[in-house]
Amino acid sequence: MRKKIIAANWKMNMTAAESVSFMEDLELELKNFDGVEIVIIPPFTALPRVSELVSETPGVTLGAQNMWHEASGAFTGEVSAAMLREFFTRYVVLGHSERRTIFNETDELVNKKVKAAHAANLRPILCVGETLAERDAGTHHAVLSKQLKGSLAGLDKEQMLDTVIAYEPVWAIGTGRTATPAQAQEAHEFIRKTLAEIFDAGTAAKVRIQYGGSVKPDNAKELLHQKDIDGALVGGASLDPRSFAKIVKAGARG
Numbered sequence: 077m078r079k080k081i082i083a084a085n086w087k088m089n090m091t092a093a094e095s096v097s098f099m100e101d102l103e104l105e106l107k108n109f110d111g112v113e114i115v116i117i118p119p120f121t122a123l124p125r126v127s128e129l130v131s132e133t134p135g136v137t138l139g140a141q142n143m144w145h146e147a148s149g150a151f152t153g154e155v156s157a158a159m160l161r162e163f164f165t166r167y168v169v170l171g172h173s174e175r176r177t178i179f180n181e182t183d184e185l186v187n188k189k190v191k192a193a194h195a196a197n198l199r200p201i202l203c204v205g206e207t208l209a210e211r212d213a214g215t216h217h218a219v220l221s222k223q224l225k226g227s228l229a230g231l232d233k234e235q236m237l238d239t240v241i242a243y244e245p246v247w248a249i250g251t252g253r254t255a256t257p258a259q260a261q262e263a264h265e266f267i268r269k270t271l272a273e274i275f276d277a278g279t280a281a282k283v284r285i286q287y288g289g290s291v292k293p294d295n296a297k298e299l300l301h302q303k304d305i306d307g308a309l310v311g312g313a314s315l316d317p318r319s320f321a322k323i324v325k326a327g328a329r330g
């Protein structure tokens with residue numbers, strides 16, 4: 077049984093002060109809520125504050141939005157895995173499409189980051205997904221397969237089990253255009269099949285695969301109840317504690 081994982085990717089939003097009131101409101105909305113793993117992924121500057129609040133809230137863990145793969149050195153503007161671990165960060169989002177397109181991150185670089193994250197006991201949330209042109213051209217399987225094989229190269233099965241995949245079709249991110257539950261399920265099934273090829277069927281069956289791309293309270297339930305969808309990576313709708321709490325509740329069984 078794969079426990080659902082619902083993550084709030086705040087992107088470049090929320091000061092430390094704003095994140096405190098978010099966490100207070102979220103706690104009120106989700107009092108005694110259980111059964112879904114919740115990950116809050118603030119910008120780096122809010123990690124220390126959110127880390128303290130998360131440690132007081134059962135079932136909620138902390139994630140970071142990115143990291144650099146080297147341990148230390150002359151990498152102005154970058155943050156290492158050990159720096160994230162200092163605040164008890166458990167997850168790190170790697171290969172988000174905004175990093176791939178705006179910051180030119182390649183599968184090769186993402187692969188280095190994935191390995192460095194595991195070496196530091198951080199669990200990667202590896203993002204993959206096709207653009208609209210790639211989907212229209214019918215090449216989304218080839219794109220997903222290339223991203224998965226490139227980004228996961230050299231990982232062993234144990235490390236794969238400590239990795240979460242996020243399927244985020246680029247055309248659905250921040251656009252209000254969600255993949256239909258059937259489109260999302262089809263892509264997730266393909267991702268699981270590819271993981272079975274790279275690792276084995278038993279490993280692939282245990283890996284959690286999140287869907288991301290305009291997840292909202294009104295579409296979350298149907299998406300989250302698809303066979304191979306094990307959670308959501310939520311951007312825009314995660315900035316409001318009430319709408320994020322509704323998505324978390326939609327992930328509960330029943």
Ligand code: PGA
Nearest residue numbers: 249250289290310311312
């Ligand atoms: P969105 O972002 O929910 O605003 O579409 C999702 C993401 O980029 O992780």
